Amino acid sequence: MELSRTAAVVTGAASGLGAATAAVLAGQGVTVYGFDLQPAIDAVPAAADGVRYLAVDVTDPAAVRAAMARAAGGPEPLRTVVNCAGIAPSERILGRRGVHDLDRYASVVRVNLIGTFTVMALAAERIAETEPDAHGQRGVVVNTASVAAYEGQIGQAAYASAKGGVVALTLPAARDLAQHGIRVMAIAPGVMLTPMMETVSAEFHANLAAGVPFPSRLGAPGEYAALVLSILGNDYLNGDVIRLDGALRMPPR
Template identity: 70%
Template sequence: MHIGNTAAIVTGGGSGLGAATAAALAKAGASVYALDLAGAIETAPEVAGVTYVPADVTDPEQVRAAVATAAGGDAPLRIVVNCAGIGPSARILGKSGLHDLALYAKVVQINLVGTFNVLALAAEAIARTEADGDGQRGVIVNTASVAAFEGQVGQAAYSSSKGGVVGLNLPAARDLAQYGIRVNTIAPGIVDTPMLATVSEEFRAGLAAGVPFPKRLARPDEYAQLVLAIVGHDYINGEVIRMDGALRMAPR
């Protein structure tokens, strides 16, 4: 799948993995529509080829409108990358009491239901485009986490949501195969995103030391590089790819 002269949607595009991916796709020649909450867009960097669209991924009407915007330009909508997500920590039974059910539901709603919402509505629009010579119409890349496989203490909600994204991957690829749409998922390890900006350098060094090799945190641009590789590799479909430096998370 060629990236140039296509339209792409990236959720969570205001910062972190989403911002890096939006910039990389734009540099490769795509017209990128970066979806994020209004507050995140206000502080997002200006990038040539990237148009910011305020949208809550859990809201069907907002996402439908954003997809219509992306699909309504001169270039066909071919690429969708789901990066939007949250990762609060809470134990099932903690010092402050029982895990808040509303918090659990919120994490699943944003990370899993939001991913499905964007995937489904974007696939509907992509399916209406004209296929290329190989019958291809588009590529969707979702974001899971190594926590889907090795959730740590306090990650019950987050691991549940990301495990759901992993479980969604193969049936989505099979469902959308008849339309020439591939679906893959990236499961990052510890990435140096704004979510880690508040922790100390000592703590960050400790995290990096636990990675077998290379002994450092991953960079958002490395996630974006993998997205571009998946888009360009026509035979990668229904796959979950770990990007973690061979890290396997300990219980805590």
């Protein structure tokens, strides 16, 4: 799919995987609308050229709809959506403090799964209104799953549930949106060097890296962004999930 002189929406764009993706897309001549919470946007050191940040809570359909209208309202057709917004609290179903906080479980699902669906659906509504390219293609949605969808660890019941939902969503979403010329893919990252990981000790980093068969290190956000570009550039990728994990298979803890 031709990217130059098109628009894209990237959620969670102020840091980590989303920031790397927004920057790479902007470097391809894409006008990027970066959705994130206002405090995260305020903390961005310097916006990449071509990235326009909008304060959007992906769990608020009205806010998503309004921001999507803005992203689709410019001269460039909206072609790309990358869902990177997410949260990852850890809590056992039964722990020292009792049963898993039910509101926290619902919040994780609301952000990671329902938020992903909301952004995808409201973006698809706008993308479907654009003129298709010579191959009948109008756009691509890339959602972010996780290896936790397949090998959720102790304390990841909420996170694994939500990311498992993203995996299960991929094929039916691709089938639903095929008639509109919209492809849907998902990436399941392993252990990535995101801001959350930068707060832990060097020893913890080393232990995580040792569990990755090859290369034995944490993944870089730029590698996620590069995979997004590969998906966008290969029109026959549709309805599937790609693991980005160095052959990692997570142990129970």
